[in-house]
Amino acid sequence: MLLKSIEFNDFRPFKGKQRINFECSDDKNVIVILGNNTHGKSTIILSFLWCFYGESKFERPLDILNQTVEEHMKPGDRKTASVKVELEHEGIDYIISRYQSFAMTYNGTLSPNESVMKMTYTDENGETKPCGSTKKELFDAMNAIIPKDLMPYFFFEGEKDNNISTKSIGKAVRSLLGLDTLSKARTHLRGDTQKVSTKSVMGVFESLQNETDNIKASAEYQKKVDAENKLKLVSDRKEEIETQIENYEKKIDEINEILRNNAPTRELQKRRDSIDKDLKEERRELDNAIARYIKNFNNNSIALFSVPLFGKVKSMLSQMDLDDKSGIKGIEGPAIKELLRRGECLCGTELKEGTIAYRTIEKYINILPPVNISTSIREMFDLMSQLEKNCVDYINSFRNDYRDIQYCINKINDLEREEASLLFELSKANIINADQYEDDLRIYKKRLSDLRDEKDNCISDITTLNNTIDTATNNYNMYKSKSEKNKENQLYYEYAEAIYNWVNDSYNKKEVTLRTRLNNIVTELFNNIYSGKREVEIDSNYNIWVKVNGKPLALTGGLKIIQYFSFVGGLVKLAGEVMNERNGETEIYGEEYPLVLDAAFSHADENHVETISKELSTVTNQLVFAVMKKDWNYVEDGIKDKICRVYNLNKVNEKEIIIEEV
């Protein structure tokens, strides 16, 4: 960073527009601002801090607007005070402006608005662009050019207590030396936390890798393979079934063909079976008829043989005198005697000797057998009549039985003849076991039905498995695609990690190297200014320590000033050196910085004023001295040939100072 100009507008004692041009050349790099006490030297130095960071370290810090301007304001008037700094940094031109407007109230007080910063740069096409819009963005942009923590080092105010800060200025110094680029890259690539930050480049690439996608892809692939294997088994089985179905259908067709061809023979066989059945029936009927015949003969044939004899018996009996006497058939004399002994007739009438009933019954003794046989003869006639009748019946039944026997015999003979004829026919035909074929047919048809059911199941399974394969394939492709993306992200992660490792390594090495070099430069400067030999050490926080025999010295007065300028001078020199050592596009270290010093020598003696100014003019390309005229003589001796411009601060009155180039 090198200053090009600063312009004030109604800012504190600088009424109207007033400008200081800081542009100088390599061999003439010193700008001098001459002014006695209260002539505005400190205002110029501190106005940089106000412009860059909005901090007012002035005496009466709220008095930003020029007092003369303020006094001329009427109620309702608005006026603006501003500071505009033009500078060049890393080859880019920047304009940093800060404005603060004020309104005069109707009660005569000045009402300030908050100051507003603007920062623009000119890009490679010559276009002016803003460096941000929010306060933070503008602060960051400014801090990248000149860290706020280092402002007091480069814009030195000698009349204040310019102790070198004991707080860590490491970050600011690293930024100054160009390490902030590596530091920022490191933060963006990985984050500053122990673990990879999820918001960093590596973190984002890491989060995009999803290991579960690989697992899911494998699982889907396995599903697909399993389904394909199962499909093959089911398809093979379906083909087997189809072959079996074909075979069974053939067999069934063959059997049907056989049975069709065998139908006539089968009819003969059926007829033979029927005849066989009829024969058995007829033989059973014949046996029954013969049995009836014999039984009838045994039981009833006596009449047949007796009837021829009845003619002679009837002739002989008819010649006998048979007095019927009205005997009672079936009852003989002993039965009458028994009734009389009992004293009671069969009809219930009491039979007492001497009674009419007794005598009536008693007379039957003499007309009944054995006293009288006419009853027996009469019974004989009746018997013969009965036998004659029985004989007729027997002959009729005998004739019927005989006819039945004959019928059966004839029938049997007819059936046997027909059977013999059928057997003769069957003996000529190719006899098969049709029943076996029928059984086989039933078995085959059942098996065929089962196979068709199984085939339907197979077809259903095949459809399901094909769907499973399609789904698994789609899922596999989806997860595989994600998995491929994972691999890509893994590759990007590897690159990001490799870049981070290089950046981190470079940062650490460079930081140590630069700190060591800074230590050496500061030591040399210190001893040159001091004209003696002291140990100077810069620690890891970039704090400077002057030591004797390894022990830090408590510095006061002139030594503090020497320490201060040694450190600042060393820092500026190193930044400039490393900038000039840049090699290639990745070398982004260092930068030129100005030293703007106000009353730098107020605590230094005459000898040190010369050595300090001489040494400082060699470490920076832009040295701005704001000095009192009384000190200028000593300064001028050391740097006379390096002076580029001289400005004089002309105090018109207590409220107005005019900047004049000499």
Added chain:
Amino acid sequence: MSNTNQTNEKFEIDTIKLNRMMMRILRIERNNILTNTLSDTQMIDLIRQIIIEEAKKCY
């Protein structure tokens, strides 16, 4: 930085691509420090894009 390709378990890092990435990243980092035009989130996105672009390039 080695000029030979660095190989890890799965991926081969192309040194030429890596150098181009590093140059581009440091350039935009430096540029953004100077101009402050991009936020940290935008920078992270931009660096990711640079890595992806360079990794996909064929030389």
